[in-house]
Amino acid sequence: MAILNEQAKGVYVIAVTPFEDNGALDLASVDSMLDFYEGAGVSGITVLGQLGEAPKLTSAESAQVVERVLKRLGGRLPVVVGVSAPGLAPMTELARTVMDQGAAGVMVAPPWTIKTDDQSFAFYQSVGEALGDIPFVLQDYPLTTNVTIAPKVIDRIIRDVPNCVMLKHEDWPGLSKITALRAASDKGETRRISILCGNGGLFLPEEMSRGADGAMTGFCYPEMMVGVVAEFAKGNVERAHDIFDAYLPLARYEQQQGIGLAARKYVLAKRGVIKSGALRKPRPVMSALDVADVELLLVRQARRLAEIGA
Numbered sequence: 001m002a003i004l005n006e007q008a009k010g011v012y013v014i015a016v017t018p019f020e021d022n023g024a025l026d027l028a029s030v031d032s033m034l035d036f037y038e039g040a041g042v043s044g045i046t047v048l049g050q051l052g053e054a055p056k057l058t059s060a061e062s063a064q065v066v067e068r069v070l071k072r073l074g075g076r077l078p079v080v081v082g083v084s085a086p087g088l089a090p091m092t093e094l095a096r097t098v099m100d101q102g103a104a105g106v107m108v109a110p111p112w113t114i115k116t117d118d119q120s121f122a123f124y125q126s127v128g129e130a131l132g133d134i135p136f137v138l139q140d141y142p143l144t145t146n147v148t149i150a151p152k153v154i155d156r157i158i159r160d161v162p163n164c165v166m167l168k169h170e171d172w173p174g175l176s177k178i179t180a181l182r183a184a185s186d187k188g189e190t191r192r193i194s195i196l197c198g199n200g201g202l203f204l205p206e207e208m209s210r211g212a213d214g215a216m217t218g219f220c221y222p223e224m225m226v227g228v229v230a231e232f233a234k235g236n237v238e239r240a241h242d243i244f245d246a247y248l249p250l251a252r253y254e255q256q257q258g259i260g261l262a263a264r265k266y267v268l269a270k271r272g273v274i275k276s277g278a279l280r281k282p283r284p285v286m287s288a289l290d291v292a293d294v295e296l297l298l299v300r301q302a303r304r305l306a307e308i309g310a
Helices: 029-039 060-071 088-101 118-131 152-158 175-186 202-208 220-235 237-254 261-270 286-310
Strands: 009-014 044-047 079-082 107-108 136-140 164-169 196-198
Touching: 009 164, 009 220, 044 060, 060 079, 060 088, 079 088, 088 107, 088 118, 107 118, 118 136, 118 152, 118 286, 136 152, 136 237, 152 164, 152 175, 175 196, 175 202, 196 261, 202 220, 220 237, 237 261, 237 286, 261 286
Parallel strands: 009 044, 044 079, 079 107, 107 136, 136 164, 164 196
Antiparallel strands: none
């Protein structure tokens, strides 16, 4: 069983959670989705994230999803599981359960109650102690958590919490944060941990240039993120930007609050990855105009890809 560590890189795609049209969990589509992600060349899978509609799942359903994912992948790809919870006890219980089942690590976001730098550090110090030998991802997503964690605080966490092995960077704007963190590790002031970036990949080329190791986010065309990261690894920066540019309008459309996830699941269903594009209620529903927008973007995207030979 692969265990998450500081050397993780590539694309850890945030998986959607497939539902039937009536809102029931669609485990058969979990299988087809995983086959698709694996075929697209992702480096790992992250489940029970915010855009996986994790808050809409019961505890039993969450367990079903994790079990199905781990069974289908059979250890071929590392799996990170979101375990954020209001308290340390339920977080630790879920973390130990999924690690026993074969997960590679877990992801923890800060609670909205955190207001100061010292509180941020104390929270993740407590997380590290509670998880023990379980490696975890620090999810830094102030746009949704309303918790801003400064680079100096992340450096302190890296120094003092050894099982923090990855930063899921989703600050916006946040390129200077990556620069500061990499400067600290380059000087030997902290460990160099993995930095994988989110926000639907909207800033992926710039993030890679600043020292990120890849992406941990979702997009209905994960091959875009895989291609960008691969081309950067080969030193083909211009080619990486060409690939990114071809997909950017659709990635931008996906970043709308609410309707963005509906658009992502609509395209995944259109591509045959999942059976239905339905979100679980309460949910936004795409209008005929929304669908027309996406269809136009897909046509234009195909033309741009043909122009660059991708």
